[in-house]
Amino acid sequence: MAPTRMTRIVNVADAQRRARRTLPRALFDYIEGGADDEVTLAENERAFQEVALRPRMGIDVGEPGIATTVLGTPLALPVFLAPCGMAQLAHPDGAVGVARAASAAGTIAVLSKIALCSPEEVARRSPGPNWFQVNSAGGRDEVKHLMARAADAGFTGLVVTMDGPPPGNHERDVRHGMVPPVRLTPRFAARLATQIATRPQWLGAMTVAARRQTATIKDATRVLSSGGLRTSARFTWSDIEWIRNEWPGSLLVKGVLTGADAVAARDAGADAVIVSNHGGRALDGAPSTLSVLPEIVDAVGTSTEVLIDGGIRRAGCVVKALSLGARAVFIGRPWVYGLAAAGQPGVERIIEIFRAEMVRTLKLMGCPDVSALNPNWLQPMRPYQGQLPETAAGSVL
């Protein structure tokens, strides 16, 4: 792809626009879309706008601290890159580029089971630390096999995704003919070819990386045509207990939306829970993640670390989540947009935007360190619902 001037990507929305212009429409919609009416997808972002930050004056915090630890692993900033499948199709730098960008910035990219890139290759080409994600597809045999490969390759964290099967109903993908089992009919191929013809930059990059991409596209076709999650049973809490016994590293359960489930995950052996609705891609109508965070933090107290994803587009969102008790956050689409826009440097740019925004936001708030965040730094964005006070001359308005 032609080199992108990184300074033109000022925020996540810029990267999103660039991704939209770069990718074939079906691929952009796969990344962008949510389930059904995309209500939960929209609510994730909206929930953050309903919370206001309460800045304090009269304090010069100097250079605020944004580093933290999650399950004992140091992070330069409290932002992980969430596992996102098929990212290899967004740019030939793929999952290795994402892992390298995260590592260089002092954070971690969780490798999706369907990243179309093996844990061995990521471990070989990125210094890490590396974490891996699994779902229930293929049953315990496949999970055991993948866990062994990830552990042998030096992966130290395992994210277990619980909010499927079945996958959510992605109507954008249905319209593009992209739902499993995908069949490359002449009609489907012709429509894709038309979309690709209008994206020469993407086609050029994929063609340059042709050998590698042929393998990637074969893998993608295998994942899509297999029906993926459709055929398998959901994980139960006893599966989590079993995984706990098999997996030697950190264990995180992803997809928790209630306090009771956070307690069940902890009791089954999870070291951390990730409050997630799969970025609005699973059950439409599920609550926004920020709205249920306090219930979950309340339920598990300090016995389990609580992480969150969904709709995080600015450092202000990170500060709000941490103030409500999250230890760190994950971003999904923001890094995929960066990857699509400019490959590994695009992902680096997105992380740098979050880092710089975190520092600026904490300075503006008069907060010296992320560890000092608590609910007192927040208030509702529109707290005043009642009558306006009267003055001698009548209403203040």
Ligand SMILES: Cc1cc2nc3c(=O)[nH]c(=O)nc-3n(C[C@H](O)[C@H](O)[C@H](O)COP(=O)(O)O)c2cc1C
């Ligand atoms: C294109 C795409 C692919 C995804 N693939 C996976 C996956 O393979 N496994 C998984 O647990 N979550 C997957 N997710 C969900 C993300 O891990 C994460 O929960 C979500 O993207 C967070 O919301 P955000 O995109 O608003 O940041 C995917 C999300 C997107 C956008």
